Amino acid sequence: MSAAKVAVLGKSKAADLLAKEFSAVGLDAGSAAAPIGVVATGADAATALAHVVAKPETVNALVLIAPSAPDKALADKLSGVTIPVLALFGTRDANAQANGATWRKALPNCNVTFVYDAGADLANERPEAVAAALADFMRQRERYVVTDRSAKLYP
Amino acid sequence: MKAALFVPVRYTGPAPAPGWPTSTSQYSTELGERSMNAALNQFKLADEVGFDWVTVAEHHYSPFSLTPNPMVLAGALTQTIKRAKIALLGATIPILNPIRVAEEFAMLDTMTGGRIVAGMLRGSPNEYATYNINPAESRERFEEALHLIRMCWTETEPFGWRGRYYEYRTVSIWPKPVQKPYPQIFMSGSSPESGEFAAKNRIGLGLAFTNVPLAKKSVEVYREHAERAGWTPTDKDIIYRVLFHVGETDDQAIEDYSAAAKVAPRGSLTMANKSLESAVDSAGYYGRDRDAQRERLMPTDLKQSIDLGRVLLGSPDTVVKQIEHIHRELGAGILDLTISNDLGDKTLRSIELVGSKVLPRIKGIGNA
Numbered sequence: 001m002s003a004a005k006v007a008v009l010g011k012s013k014a015a016d017l018l019a020k021e022f023s024a025v026g027l028d029a030g031s032a033a034a035p036i037g038v039v040a041t042g043a044d045a046a047t048a049l050a051h052v053v054a055k056p057e058t059v060n061a062l063v064l065i066a067p068s069a070p071d072k073a074l075a076d077k078l079s080g081v082t083i084p085v086l087a088l089f090g091t092r093d094a095n096a097q098a099n100g101a102t103w104r105k106a107l108p109n110c111n112v113t114f115v116y117d118a119g120a121d122l123a124n125e126r127p128e129a130v131a132a133a134l135a136d137f138m139r140q141r142e143r144y145v146v147t148d149r150s151a152k153l154y155p
Numbered sequence: 156m157k158a159a160l161f162v163p164v165r166y167t168g169p170a171p172a173p174g175w176p177t178s179t180s181q182y183s184t185e186l187g188e189r190s191m192n193a194a195l196n197q198f199k200l201a202d203e204v205g206f207d208w209v210t211v212a213e214h215h216y217s218p219f220s221l222t223p224n225p226m227v228l229a230g231a232l233t234q235t236i237k238r239a240k241i242a243l244l245g246a247t248i249p250i251l252n253p254i255r256v257a258e259e260f261a262m263l264d265t266m267t268g269g270r271i272v273a274g275m276l277r278g279s280p281n282e283y284a285t286y287n288i289n290p291a292e293s294r295e296r297f298e299e300a301l302h303l304i305r306m307c308w309t310e311t312e313p314f315g316w317r318g319r320y321y322e323y324r325t326v327s328i329w330p331k332p333v334q335k336p337y338p339q340i341f342m343s344g345s346s347p348e349s350g351e352f353a354a355k356n357r358i359g360l361g362l363a364f365t366n367v368p369l370a371k372k373s374v375e376v377y378r379e380h381a382e383r384a385g386w387t388p389t390d391k392d393i394i395y396r397v398l399f400h401v402g403e404t405d406d407q408a409i410e411d412y413s414a415a416a417k418v419a420p421r422g423s424l425t426m427a428n429k430s431l432e433s434a435v436d437s438a439g440y441y442g443r444d445r446d447a448q449r450e451r452l453m454p455t456d457l458k459q460s461i462d463l464g465r466v467l468l469g470s471p472d473t474v475v476k477q478i479e480h481i482h483r484e485l486g487a488g489i490l491d492l493t494i495s496n497d498l499g500d501k502t503l504r505s506i507e508l509v510g511s512k513v514l515p516r517i518k519g520i521g522n523a
Contacts, residue, residue, distance in 0.1 A: 088317075091302060097310060104312055111325075113315030114306065116299055129317040136324075145315075145324040 005029060006037040006138055009044035013127035014065070018134050027051055030058030037138040041065040041123055046074055053077045061141045063134050066090065066120045069099070070106055078106045085110045086137040086144070088130060090118035109142075156482060156517045159208035159242055160201035160506065161396060161493040164194040164228070166218035175281050175427040176216035190221055193497050195231065200503055202236045204510025208272060210242040210491050215285040219424055223285075226259040233266040241267060244341060244361055244394070244491065245274025248304070249296035250286045254326060256300070257307035261332045269333035274341045274361060275301055277349070279452070280435035281425040291438040294348065296320050301342075301356075308337040341394055345369070345451060347376045348442045354380030360388070363396035363491070365451040367464030367484050370395060372447070374485050390488025390523035395481055398466040399492045401508040402501070405469040412468055413457060415496040426452055467492070471512035478517050488523025 006022040007029060008015045018039070027048070030036035038059050040048035045067030052059050053074075064087045070078060087103045089096035091114050100112035113133055118125040136144045168186035171178050198209045211228045214220035222228050225243050232241050241263065246256050256275075264271040277297050283290040299318045306314070313327040332338055341359035344350040350373050353360050360377045362370040374393060381388050402408030425432050435441075441448035460466040464481055467474045481487060492509065494502055 086315075091306075097306075100310075100314065101312065111315065112312065113317055113324075116302060116316065116318035116321075126317075129319075133315070133317050147322075147324060 005034070006039060009038070009040040009048055010042070012041060012065075012123035012130075014123040014130035014134065015039065017127055017131035018138075021135050022138060028058075030055070030060075032057040035060035037061040037063070039063045039065065039134055040067070042120070043068045046070060049074060049078065049081065052081055052083060056081065056083065059083055061138055062086070063088065063137055064103070065123050065130065066093065067099075067103065069102055075106055079108060081107055082109055084137075084142045086133065087112050088115055088122060088133060090114070090120060090122040090125065091116050092119040111137075111142075111144075156390070156478065156487075156520045157207035157489045157523045158509065158514055158517070159210045159239075159394075159489060159491045160198065160206045160509075161210035161212065161244070161491045162194040162197050163212060163214070163219065163493065164190060164221040165495075165497060166190050166221055167193065167497050168218075170218040173423055173427045175424055175431065176284075177218055187221060190497070193499075194221075194228075195235065197494065197497075197502060197506060198232055199235050200506050201510070202239045204507055205514050206239055206492075206506075206510065208240045208242045208489070208491075209236055210244050212244050212274075213247045213276075213278065213282070214424065215282055217424060217427075226263065229263050229271075230266070233263060236267075236270075240270045240272050242272035242341075242491075243274050244272070244363070244396070245276040245343075247278030247282050248275045248300040249277055249293045250282055250288045251300075253300035253303045253321060254307060254323060254328065257304040258328050260304075260338065261308065261328060261330050264332040264334055264338055265330045267333075269338075271332070271334070271338045272341065273338040274343075275304070276343045276361070279364065279424045280440050281428065281431055283435065283440075284431060289438065290435045290440040292320065293440060294442075297342075298352065301340075305337065305340075308332050344377055345373050346442045346448050347373075347444050350374075350376040351380045353377060354388075355384050357381075357384070357386060359392045359394065361394045361396070361491075362485070362487070363394075365396075365465075366455075367481060369447055369451050370464075370487075371484050374487070390482075390486060390521040393485065393487040394489040394491050395485055395487035396491035396493055397464065397481070398460070398468075398495045399474065399505070399509070400466075400468055400495070400498070400502075401471055401474050401505045401513065403470065403508075405473050408469050408473075408505075409457075411498055411501050412466075412495070415498050416457070423454070424452075426454065466495070471508055471516075474509075474513055475516050478513070479520065482517075482520050486521065488521050490517075 211225040341361040344360040400412040
């Protein structure tokens, strides 16, 4: 069930790391038969969400990195977006907790994760942590709350 | 000024030669139980005679302290301490699961109706060997764990955390602290790095395993960085921990205290293990003010200890004068009065004397 194909809007160090695990495709590459994952940062979140609103069956997981607040026209349409969403915020962003609350309210299936010691540019400031969060969510979607990484020290 | 009673819960029986960790080959379960019960009685008495706080702390692998998990002892105290605040000074957060720490503090705050003081420490250097945590990472772990704990207390919806040292996919702790937004936080601020961090983050300053001249420097660093961060610490923000024993007269107090110190080697912590101490030193644990930070962990003899303000010893009159000196030098508003060796009835009498003859006379000092 892994989302092997991921469309990434915008460049970042985290996106570069993600490209090693998933094949990068365009936003329109998904279909009902083979939906894709989408990652969007900042203002690109609006583009990604507009796409999901228009073609919900083509995307099965969405990650928003420090997304800008949705405008009213878009916000009104988001209550119908039921695909799993992961929204990431940096803890050095003073509005992180408030923004998390806004997005949880706007999207019915929104999970919020805080990336420690990063600001709004978290995808470049802590690329490994952001890429790991992205990869887990793309691979596991809502099941990401249960880790599938081994913590065994020695075999 | 306010006063806390800190009982480290020393093991009251004979222990093998000092060293850390300490062998339990001579450990007696009966004496362990007796030590614990004596501590519970001392805490209860402190609450009855007017101490403002009672304090518990975390130390491992040594007869120096039988409270590797102070949360457990604090849980018992919630049922016997009716009036005083219960201070955890503290949880050694870099070696623990921060979510668990947040949960336990919130439980205790709920069980006391909001009478918990949340000390969060890096701990004495030896504690890093306890759970196999690299002391070189202590400060970074501390800062991340503290941030995460505060988020556990304030965030009202489930959230995930991707840190440098901690990763949690979904967190939503129950119960929440009674005190809003959360209990007052103190951290150890003896080193300049810690003092600066505490000031920038508006966290109370705890000074322990130190002496008045060194503590004075720590307080200066704290005040200076607080001013830069736009706030002014008051007496309420500074705790000074000091050993104490009060007797009817100076001579009696000194005699009892000295006799107990001679017959009861209680083991010590970092400085009892030279290779461990050398390893934590190499790991950079002490920071940029290394020499002073090591010095404050070194043992001193009784006369030096009194002169340096490491121990309050004497009649109520003498001890009040010593406390006035500490307040003049440090501006500390909370004294964490520490029982060094359990002297049985003499310790209970010492607690009573503080309650009846010292606390009423220090209440009016400063603004704590």
